[in-house]
Amino acid sequence: MAPEDHEGATSLLQSFERRFLAARALPSFPWQSLEEKLKDPSGSELLLAILQKTVKHPVCVQHGPSVKYARCFLSKLIKKPSGDSVTLSESTAIVSHGTTGLVTWDAALYLAEWAIENPAAFTDRTVLELGSGAGLTGLAICKACCPRAYIFSDCHAQVLEQLRGNVRLNGFPLELHTPSDSGSPNVTVAKLDWDEVTASQLSAFQADVVIAADVLYCWEVTLSLVRVLKMLANCQRTSAPDVYVAYTVRSQDTGKMFITELDRAGIDWEEVPPHTGKLFPYEEHSAIAILKLVLTGRHAV
The missing domain is CATH 1.10.220 (Annexin V; domain 1)
Structure with missing residues (x-):
């Protein structure tokens, strides 16, 4: 300077x-x-x-x-x-319509902050988000990090309906266009059930980056997520995507069982250093971690 x-x-x-x-x-x-x-x-x-x-x-x-x-x-x-802000429609209840995906959780805010500080991780790349919830993280990335394409995904009908509404509320069309012409990424909302998704479905996304926030809330969901990650490692035509998973440490077991399953699956990981700027309101005392995963080799699914 x-x-x-x-x-x-x-x-x-x-x-x-x-x-x-x-x-x-x-x-x-x-x-x-x-x-x-x-x-x-x-x-x-x-x-x-x-x-x-x-x-x-x-x-x-x-x-x-x-x-x-x-x-x-x-x-x-x-x-x-x-040049813009993110506007969200959310539920006022933590659990609504049988899902927790209608509200924004702390790890989603934390991951959005990290993305805004590290836009190069997403710029001109195709991003797949697993378990998008209300969509805060993805909307922040779409507005601040200039991805080529962004795929929001979830499995609950009510969450998907809210997601589509929030995407439109923030000015992103849900139809294909040329990003260079419009100045905004191609944005889609996809139904993705981790227990039923196939390798061909995941391959069709051709994601360069995969993210997930606050999805490690029970053993069964953790196993399903690791299954999807193993499939992603196997189905890419070229290199495997970069993967970032953010989670709030609500107990000693929260991250431990995820790391245990990653090690068992042969998926390498490293913790991302904490970022310095806090932009969003969440609990100061929350212990939140972001893991960067390395998907290499062939994994049995």
């Missing part, structure tokens, strides 16, 4: 910090200057620095402004990298 650019970024950071600590009206913040700075390749670093100087500032952690003020500030800030 040139000296004058560094000086400008420092001045901008100070301006955001002072206004936020003083709880000034949001229109008074230098949003236009921020938009100009975000055109620079180091724009994501600037956003993270602004978070550290505002909502993550030590003073604000102890004696912050109102929750409403902080949320309004974050909502406006989140719009800057992608």
Whole structure:
């Protein structure tokens, strides 16, 4: 970064910090200057620095402004990298219509934050999401990471209906188009039952990246997920996809049984380092992990 650019970024950071600590009206913040700075390749670093100087500032952690003020500030800030926000229709009940997929869980928010900080993992690639739920993670990736195509998937009829509604609500058509012409990825919503899906069905997606968030809530579902992962390793025409699985550690057994089954299936894994920026509201004390899986070789299904 040139000296004058560094000086400008420092001045901008100070301006955001002072206004936020003083709880000034949001229109008074230098949003236009921020938009100009975000055109620079180091724009994501600037956003993270602004978070550290505002909502993550030590003073604000102890004696912050109102929750409403902080949320309004974050909502406006989140719009800057992608030029838009994510709008969701959700159920108000944790379990509704016999499924937990009508609400957004913490690991989905955490994975969305990680994706926004690491857009290169998804840019110009085809992404398959397993167990999309309300669709928050996928919509954030579609808006901020520029994938070539994105496939939302779930098996519950009510979840699929809500997913289609949320996709349309955020301006994504559910019909094929040329991404380069429209500026948005090809988005589809697919019914995918992990116990019934076939290798040919998975192969047809030709996914470069596969993600899943907060789907490790019981032993049977974990076994079904590992079965799908083994099939994905076997059915790709070229290289196997990159796989990222995020989950909330609700007990010592949550991740342990998943890792045990991965080891048994011969699927290598590594934990992704924590990201630095928190953009979405979820429990601070939640222990959330993201595993990157390496699908290689042939696995018996």
